[in-house]
Amino acid sequence: MKKIFTFIKDFLIERIIFLCGILAIIFVFLIFLFLLNQGISFFGAYSLWDFLGGKFWYPASDPPQFGILSLVIGSLFVTIQAALISIPLGVMTALFIAEIAPPVIKDILKSVVELLAAIPSVVIGFIGMITLVPLVRKLFNIPTGLSSFSGALMLAFMAMPTIVSISEDAIRSVPWSYKEGAIALGATRWQTMYRIILPASLPGIMGAVMLGMGRVIGETMAVMMITGNAAHIPSSVFDPVRTMTATIAAEMGETVKGSTHYHSLFAIGLVLFIITFIINFIADTFMRKTRR
């Protein structure tokens, strides 16, 4: 009797777990279908080519223009700057935590990084708006601090926890025997780090970087509050830019449901979805490589 009960329990639990897994896949798939459906009705009214290649995003003018080139460039521009700041900083922090820091400092740094990950992005955006933006304006003597550079600084800050904690895992999982071998050959701590530990953990670090960048490109609130939201192609890092995410968030409330403008926002979402999907896919490929 007891045996049958255990059997049923096992059976049920197995099924439930299976169902959860399948549901996750189904939901992602449904979201994609929904985006595709809404987006495609947009391309009934507007040409795909003008959408992807057009420089001007004037949804309210007559006739309206829905060119997302400046938005895509805005997103990429902010992301690349954030990457240039957060990748070296994040990887070095991870190295410091994993290899150099004495235990007390290591613990403190790790909890600070975790705490950083827990701050909601509106809060980061808000703090950035009242502290960073005026600072950047004064420091570089520019008309407005609302620029892609300020946004990138804030985003770098937000990508750091992901980059640091995942890179640190990768660095810590380098077998001790590699380090031992290097030390026994007379390698200094620094030589061991950059000749053995870094190359050995590189796939994991690349994965961490890609995940961090995925977070950056999908980030909305902070960039909307800080980057200035001017939909034009920037000529310097101190120009304001507008990102794809900020556009969707800012305009969704003021469109008429079912209008071309409304559908155009879903088309942007579709582009964003494809970009993040590719980034995550690359990240996953790298991570899988380290695990082997």
Place this chain on the structure above:
Amino acid sequence: MAILTVTNLDLFYGAFHALKAITMMIEEKKITAIIGPSGCGKSTLLRMFNRMNDTIENIRITGEVCLDGKNIYNMKTEREIDRLRRKVGMVFQRPNPFPLSIFENVAFGLRIHKKAKGQVLKEIVEASLKAVLLWDDLKHKLKTSSLRLTLEQQQRLCIARVLAVKPDVILLDEPCSSLDPIATRRIEELMIELKKQYTILLVTHNMQQAARISDDTGFMLLGKLIEFGQTSCIFTNPREKETVDYITGRYG
């Protein structure tokens, strides 16, 4: 002539007394084997000679270990210690080639010490691989990852990596314990070949191995060096009762 001398060496891991009053002399260009049951302190002793124990926290050492008459535990700077490790190379129990190409594994020591580059570097890599009898098999795939090699090849590569920096002494900690009997015999032959040029210290579990290839043997038990002398004496005419018990198999 003795190249390494150990005088009254004690080592504590925290409160645990792992090496007790060890005194011994290691002859140049000979194979000295250290045998003894598991946990008796063989690896700990071996790791004294290249100051590998420095990487362990909470350790206390008293006594002297002299290389060419100089106490290596008087060295203060990292640079001196790094130089010591170049002179006293180490091969580990499990082959641990770096996750780099075969070539870069052998070149590693030369690169970090800026000893050679270009053509000279290539020549030293070739000579080192020849010395461990890997060259003929691998000369066309020097760029492939070292992790693809068989365990025996990996262990040979680790020996080549040490040879490339031209050490005086080579420490080997159970270098054959993850190899099959045939590979073991071949590595033993290699060690006999290497002793023409290098002083070799070999930790082994395998008494036959010690008897086959070593000139001197030390027997350790519970942190003490019970007996040390010519291998032929130790195995045919041991002085101490513990040694007799061990070599007749009474300790497992």
